[in-house]
Amino acid sequence: MAMKKWMSSITALTMAAVLFTGCGSTGGNSAAPANNGGQDAAPEKPQGKLTVYVGFQEDHAVAAIKKFTEDTGIQASMIRMSGGEILAKVRAEQGNPQADVWYGGPADTFVQATAEELLQPYTSPIAEKIDAKYKDPDGNWTGIYVGALGFASNKEFLAKKGLEAPKTWEDLLNPAYKGEIVMADPASSGTAYTAMYTVLKVMGSEEKGFEYLSKLHPQIQQYTTSGSAPGRMVGMGEAGVGVLFAHDVIKYQEEGFDSLELTIPEDGTGYETGAIGIIKNTKNEELAQKFVDWALSPAGQEVGKTVGSYQNLTNPDAVGPEKAVKLSDINTIDYDVVEAGKERQRLIDKWSVEVKK
Amino acid sequence: MSAMFKRFKREPLLPILIVLVMLCLLVFIVYPLFQIAKSSFVGSTGEVGLQGYQRVLSGGGLFHALVNSLVLAILTATLSTVIAYVFAYTFAYVKVPFKKLFNGIAILPVISPPFVIALSAMLLLGKQGLITKNLLGLENANIYGLHGLVLVQTLSFFPIAFLTLSGLLRSISPSLEEASQNLGASRLKTFLSVTLPLSVPGIANAFLLVFVQSLADFGNPMTIGGNYSTVAREIYLQAVGSYNLQAGAALAMVLLTVTIIVYILQNFWVGKKSYVTVTGKPTGQRRMIESGAVKHGLFTFCMIMSIAVIAFYALVPIGSFIKLWGINNSLTLDHYKYVFSIGQKAIKDTLTLAIVATPIAGLLGMIIAFLIVRKRFFGKKALEVISMLSIAVPGTVIGIGYILAFNKAPLALTGTGIIIVAAFVIRSMPVGIRSGVAALQQIDPSIEEAATNLGASGSKVFTSVVLPLIKSAFFSGLVNSFVKSMTAMSAIIFLISAKYNLITASILAQVEAGRIGVASAYCTILILIMIVALILLNLLVKWMGGKEQSA
Numbered sequence: 001m002a003m004k005k006w007m008s009s010i011t012a013l014t015m016a017a018v019l020f021t022g023c024g025s026t027g028g029n030s031a032a033p034a035n036n037g038g039q040d041a042a043p044e045k046p047q048g049k050l051t052v053y054v055g056f057q058e059d060h061a062v063a064a065i066k067k068f069t070e071d072t073g074i075q076a077s078m079i080r081m082s083g084g085e086i087l088a089k090v091r092a093e094q095g096n097p098q099a100d101v102w103y104g105g106p107a108d109t110f111v112q113a114t115a116e117e118l119l120q121p122y123t124s125p126i127a128e129k130i131d132a133k134y135k136d137p138d139g140n141w142t143g144i145y146v147g148a149l150g151f152a153s154n155k156e157f158l159a160k161k162g163l164e165a166p167k168t169w170e171d172l173l174n175p176a177y178k179g180e181i182v183m184a185d186p187a188s189s190g191t192a193y194t195a196m197y198t199v200l201k202v203m204g205s206e207e208k209g210f211e212y213l214s215k216l217h218p219q220i221q222q223y224t225t226s227g228s229a230p231g232r233m234v235g236m237g238e239a240g241v242g243v244l245f246a247h248d249v250i251k252y253q254e255e256g257f258d259s260l261e262l263t264i265p266e267d268g269t270g271y272e273t274g275a276i277g278i279i280k281n282t283k284n285e286e287l288a289q290k291f292v293d294w295a296l297s298p299a300g301q302e303v304g305k306t307v308g309s310y311q312n313l314t315n316p317d318a319v320g321p322e323k324a325v326k327l328s329d330i331n332t333i334d335y336d337v338v339e340a341g342k343e344r345q346r347l348i349d350k351w352s353v354e355v356k357k
Numbered sequence: 358m359s360a361m362f363k364r365f366k367r368e369p370l371l372p373i374l375i376v377l378v379m380l381c382l383l384v385f386i387v388y389p390l391f392q393i394a395k396s397s398f399v400g401s402t403g404e405v406g407l408q409g410y411q412r413v414l415s416g417g418g419l420f421h422a423l424v425n426s427l428v429l430a431i432l433t434a435t436l437s438t439v440i441a442y443v444f445a446y447t448f449a450y451v452k453v454p455f456k457k458l459f460n461g462i463a464i465l466p467v468i469s470p471p472f473v474i475a476l477s478a479m480l481l482l483g484k485q486g487l488i489t490k491n492l493l494g495l496e497n498a499n500i501y502g503l504h505g506l507v508l509v510q511t512l513s514f515f516p517i518a519f520l521t522l523s524g525l526l527r528s529i530s531p532s533l534e535e536a537s538q539n540l541g542a543s544r545l546k547t548f549l550s551v552t553l554p555l556s557v558p559g560i561a562n563a564f565l566l567v568f569v570q571s572l573a574d575f576g577n578p579m580t581i582g583g584n585y586s587t588v589a590r591e592i593y594l595q596a597v598g599s600y601n602l603q604a605g606a607a608l609a610m611v612l613l614t615v616t617i618i619v620y621i622l623q624n625f626w627v628g629k630k631s632y633v634t635v636t637g638k639p640t641g642q643r644r645m646i647e648s649g650a651v652k653h654g655l656f657t658f659c660m661i662m663s664i665a666v667i668a669f670y671a672l673v674p675i676g677s678f679i680k681l682w683g684i685n686n687s688l689t690l691d692h693y694k695y696v697f698s699i700g701q702k703a704i705k706d707t708l709t710l711a712i713v714a715t716p717i718a719g720l721l722g723m724i725i726a727f728l729i730v731r732k733r734f735f736g737k738k739a740l741e742v743i744s745m746l747s748i749a750v751p752g753t754v755i756g757i758g759y760i761l762a763f764n765k766a767p768l769a770l771t772g773t774g775i776i777i778v779a780a781f782v783i784r785s786m787p788v789g790i791r792s793g794v795a796a797l798q799q800i801d802p803s804i805e806e807a808a809t810n811l812g813a814s815g816s817k818v819f820t821s822v823v824l825p826l827i828k829s830a831f832f833s834g835l836v837n838s839f840v841k842s843m844t845a846m847s848a849i850i851f852l853i854s855a856k857y858n859l860i861t862a863s864i865l866a867q868v869e870a871g872r873i874g875v876a877s878a879y880c881t882i883l884i885l886i887m888i889v890a891l892i893l894l895n896l897l898v899k900w901m902g903g904k905e906q907s908a
Contacts, residue, residue: 051855058866062699077855080866088596089851092760098772098854187594222501222583225594225869232871235684238484252871256681345601352418 048284050076050291051098053086055105056274057251057309064103064303068294074287082226083109083190090118090279100282101291103144106190107134107275110141111341120278122289126296130314133337134273141277144295145304145311148271148325148332149195150246152231153261157240166241168267169202173215180240181219182230185356186348190272191227195243196351197340198270201333213355223356228252235260245272246325247310254308254323264325268333274311371815375734378725382743384768385779389758390613390750396761397606409607413595418586419608423615426572426588429503433510434568440511440662441518441563442556447655449526450552452645455660462663465516465670465884473864473880475509475580476873477672480682482508501583509577512669514570517788518563520837524830525559525795526552531643544651558798562791569616573751575847580868588612589751593847596757609754613746620742673884677877692878700879703858708886710774710857711842714781718838721782722789723831727823729790730797731805744790752847755780760851772854780848785841789834796830797823832898839890843883 054061058080065078081089083105090102090113102110102119113119114136123139134143151172153165161176172181184192200209221239224230230242231249235257249262276295278288294300298318304311305321312327313320320326397409413419447453448460481488482500489498529552537547575589582590588608596605646652676682680689728734729741750758759780763770770776800823808818824831846861853862860883867876 053855058699058863059695079853079855079858081850082869085850088602088757089760091602092757092851093764093771095765096769096771185594225579225590229869229871232873235871236479236483236682238479255872256685258684356418 048287050074050100050284050287052076052078052101052103052291053089053099053279054078054080054103055083055086055109056080056103056304057307059307060304060309061104063307064295064300067303068291068300071299072290072294074290076291078103082188084188087113087118091116094118094280097279097281097283099279100284100288102277102279103291103295104274104276106194107141107143107273107337108190108193108341108344110136110275110277111338112344113277114138114140115342118280120280120282120285120288122278122292124289124293124296126293126315129316130296134314136338141275142292142296143273143314144276144301145274145309145313146271146327147245147247147274147311148264148327148330149191149198149243149269150249150262150264150325152234152242152244152249152252153263154234154237154240155259155261156237158261161240165261165263167263167265169199169212169265170267172219172241172243173212177219177241179219179221181216181243182221182224182233182239182241183243184227184230185223185225186351188225189227191244191248192223193340193344193348194245194270194272194335196347197343198268198333198335200347201270201335202265202268210350210354213351217355231257231260250310250323250325251308262325264330266331268331270333270335271327273314273335273337371732371734374724375728375732375736375740378721378728379736379740381721382740385783386743386746389755389762390746392761393606393609393754393758396602396757397610398603400603409601409603413604413607413611418591419588419611422586422588422591423611425503425585426612427615429506429510429585429587430568430571432503432507433514433571434564436507436511437515437518437567438560438564440515441522442560443655443658444515444519444662445522445526446552447659448523449529450643450646451652451655453652453656453659455663459659459663462666465666473673473876474512474669475505475577476868476876477669478505478509478581480672480676480873481668499583501581502585505581505583506577506585506587509581510571510574512666513574513577514567517570517837518567520788520833521563521566521792521795522556522559524792524833525556525799527829528796528799529555534643544646559795562795565620566788566791568619572612572616573847575751575753576865589753589847592751593753596753602757605754605757609751613750617742617746670884673877674881676873677881679874682873689874692872692874695872695875696878696882700860700863703860703863704882704886706857707843707860710777710859711781711839713774714778714785714842715835715839717778718782718785718842719789719831719835722786722834722838723793723824723827725786726790726793726797726827727819730794731802731823744787752784752845753850755784755848756851759848771852772856774857777849777852777857777859780852781838781842781845784845784848785838788837788841789831792830792834792837793827796827800826828898832894836891836894839894840887843887 052065054064061078061080065076068074068076079099086102086105087109090097090099093099102113110119119140121136121139124142127135127139127142130143134146135141151166157163157180158165163174163176166172166174166177183195186192186196196209196213199212200206203209203212224233228244228248230239230244231252233239234242235252237259246262246264249260253260253262276292278285278292282288296315298313298315301313301315301318304313310321310324312324398405398407400406400408444459448456453459478500480486482498482505483489484498486498486500489495489500533555534547534551537551538544542550573589575587575593578585578587578590579593589612592605592608592612595601595608677692678688678690679685680687680691725740725744729737729744759776760771762768763776770779804826805818805822808822809815813821844861845859846865849859850862850865853859860879864876864879864883867873867879
């Protein structure tokens with residue numbers, strides 16, 4: 001009997017607590033457990049803590065943030081998301097930014113963010129060393145790494161079909177590759193958009209480019225969501241050929257996918273410029289600028305190669321990974337990041353309607 | 358009017374409770390949805406118009422994706438409900454060995470992020486699949502597409518149907534069935550004319566739940582959908598990929614409309630019926646089916662299903678120790694080293710927030726179920742619809758909606774733990790409500806009336822009469838909430854922050870990067886956490902007195 005009474009009072013208490021925590025926050029006086037108070041509104045001390053949205057691989061991100069704190073003594077926390085997610089988040093949070101720095105991911109998305117006035121211009125003293133085509137003239141974003149597109153082929157597949165690895169974009173139209181090619185969906189993946197924009201440039205005009213894309217469409221087994229997934233699928237033998245960044249292919253090879261063969265299209269290839277920018281209305285502008293300075297410095301740029309990121313570095317003083325595919329060794333197109341960013345929406349829509357019916 | 362006043366005098370807490378619950382739902386469901394509806398008409402430059410809807414419809418892909426989604430959802434929901442019913446029936450009616458094992462297995466698929474099953478499906482049935490290539494020697498097995506999706510979604514979602522149905526079937530009073538059999542009906546006849554009709558609301562609920570889950574699922578279509586586009590995936594691609602929030606929101610509104618129509622149809626069909634089997638008269642134990650073809654048939658079915666599920670799950674822990682599946686099969690601990698060096702914070706955050714969200718979701722679900730089934734008040738239908746709405750909204754959209762809604766004062770919750778807890782609660786509550794409603798519909802109100810007539814207050818009736826009677830539904834709701842929170846993905850992908858990171862987001866990142874080993878290691882840890890939690894919850898139930906006190 002006593003037990004019963006005790007039980008019912010406990011339940012009643014819990015109910016009250018539930019309704020309080022469940023709804024108490026609606027009054028704005030958040031009293032949730034496991035939360036160290038609503039410090040969103042607290043004024044930042046100068047030795048504050050940075051928050052960084054990272055657009056490249058997680059292991060690289062963790063290593064970079066750790067090194068940054070070692071080098072500067074500034075505390076920073078980070079979260080890794082894809083470029084599209086970061087842009088959507090920054091856009092949605094523009095009234096009350098939750099992060100200070102956007103670190104990594106294709107510059108095309110930074111261009112779009114610039115057009116929407118989501119970034120805070122900052123020209124780092126180190127930025128003048130960086131080639132003009134890898135940075136925004138107004139300092140909204142600055143390039144940190146560059147990586148070319150390539151083809152990943154499965155050696156066993158090639159041997160079975162008696163083929164050589166594809167060397168040009170035209171090669172992908174070979175009937176032997178029907179249903180064997182994987183690339184990502186340009187709508188979700190920066191990598192695939194880079195490939196699409198590249199094809200339009202290589203073919204000489206938008207019209208010819210779209211003709212090519214329409215011919216390529218029946219060759220594609222599937223369009224993946226993420227840009228690097230085709231590398232895994234080809235490595236696993238799920239598909240014959242994948243279109244993705246060379247540095248991702250090298251990373252997969254290093255992780256043990258021995259059956260992967262990397263080729264770079266000889267008729268011209270595009271490349272991604274990975275960028276960094278400061279998010280508008282950050283509460284920690286000074287620290288954010290320090291972070292950008294660090295990320296552009298050799299110390300910041302050379303973290304990647306310690307954790308298997310094989311992009312080329314934009315700072316001429318930084319020593320890039322030995323395995324990286326150097327842009328000077330291959331036939332690159334003139335990849336106009338600004339144009340690519342501006343035309344992005346229109347081209348993706350056109351592709352969705354005309355090609356991917 | 359005076360009657361209303363009398364009611365208020367007797368139950369002063371009730372109106373306050375109703376207002377509080379309503380407020381919660383308004384703030385955490387209606388307001389974000391309103392924000393999304395608003396966004397669907399507003400472009401990125403602020404112009405108002407129908408461009409979002411126009412883009413959606415001119416793209417041509419939408420209608421296609423919508424049909425695809427509906428086909429998929431119908432197939433998955435039908436299959437899942439049938440399988441779940443057989444499982445639940447075997448559980449409640451048949452004396453079979455390995456009952457505990459079957460139960461565990463039926464719950465297993467809930468406790469890992471769905472796209473892991475998709476990965477296992479690729480490893481088992483893909484081009485390099487263990488089964489397809491190594492056992493059957495098929496050269497070109499293709500798992501991507503509709504058939505793969507149906508398989509993976511059924512495996513992922515039938516446990517939800519099972520949790521809904523098993524509590525219900527166990528609570529059907531044996532006396533009716535005994536009466537039918539004593540009057541000379543065969544077992545089959547009894548099943549068809551007593552058991553099955555009594556379980557119709559449960560079946561409808563299970564079907565509805567799985568249907569909506571399948572519609573809103575985006576993890577599986579992204580992993581294994583191939584070129585079979587679905588609405589949820591298109592929404593994600595629009596909102597996140599093309600950065601077109603307007604088109605994404607417009608698509609979401611279309612999906613929402615479909616779901617609401619389904620819900621209304623369902624409600625119209627089921628809601629008219631009342632099934633009272635718990636009358637307060639003492640009932641005996643059910644006589645179990647102990648032999649015969651029925652037993653063997655059901656046992657074989659459960660066994661085959663279980664083996665299939667085990668096969669899918671064995672891959673995850675095994676894969677977590679294998680260097681590179683299918684390529685380099687040497688054993689390694691590297692993946693765990695990676696997880697413990699990088700994923701510690703995510704594990705801690707996920708656990709903390711899920712533990713906070715679970716009791717809130719469970720109790721809120723039961724309270725709402727109680728209000729819906731037992732109470733008459735102004736706005737009841739609205740409460741019912743709103744509370745079920747959350748499950749209909751694709752998680753990605755809820756996530757964006759939350760960011761839009763809770764980004765400025767007075768509700769600046771972005772980046773806090775509260776917003777994640779709220780998403781957990783809102784996303785997992787509907788299942789609790791459904792099972793609560795299904796359980797409560799079977800209890801004769803006269804029991805509560807008796808307590809009220811004896812002078813018990815409303816809260817006293819709830820705690821000492823209603824709660825004990827719906828205990829099993831309540832605890833299955835708790836388990837489900839915890840599990841759903843631990844494995845939530847689509848909604849929280851937008852809500853995670855540097856302050857709070859979650860395991861599922863990390864797994865998704867690993868899957869995208871193709872590190873199946875690391876993803877499997879995360880999942881193995883997640884599954885271990887779940888198993889421990891389930892054992893603790895079961896102990897708690899036992900400790901609180903598993904046996905009903907008979908009067």
